[in-house]
Amino acid sequence: SAVISQKPSRDICQRGTSLTIQCQVDSQVTMMFWYRQQPGQSLTLIATANQGSEATYESGFVIDKFPISRPNLTFSTLTVSNMSPEDSSIYLCSVRSGFNTGELFFGEGSRLTVL
């Protein structure tokens, strides 16, 4: 299994500011996935972060709002830009298992509250 560390674990932010979430994995992985979980909702994929190339964004998410970096095979960052209260969510970093199960491992999440 993969061990994924995310920080910050939680933060309270002011409207209009930006916050960068860091994700560190204990092994090299090709793809890292960033999900958002709004209060009382399920998980929605924001983007897939590939090392050495631009992230692939899902419908409804754009690079200007959620820029992603992937400088190496064990690390990624997600920035939530120009935040509004609607961005208050849990942001989860995840990676797929390299084994046949292909299960998704999650970090502990970053809970952001935007005032």
Add this chain to the structure above:
Amino acid sequence: QKEVEQNSGPLSVPEGAIASLNCTYSDRGSQSFFWYRQYSGKSPELIMFIYSNGDKEDGRFTAQLNKASQYVSLLIRDSQPSDSATYLCAVSRGNEKLTFGTGTRLTIIP
């Protein structure tokens, strides 16, 4: 139509009974199917995965897959209060992204 749909619940089941959770998906190219459990304030954790039609059992959990009907279910036998959580169905075409359902909140009543 959402890609992955689940009954939102909440679903209440007496302790010791069987809890049945259902999920339908729209993408016929889906190949991998997962059930995750999420306790309040925690990240999702994998309960079961299934790739082939039929049943797959693991302890008190049984996953059932019917690709023709685009339907996957999770049965929890001898339900325990510790099974109270939100259960998320997820599907994948291959070794790429997982698409999650809306989740079903399950409460086991002592």
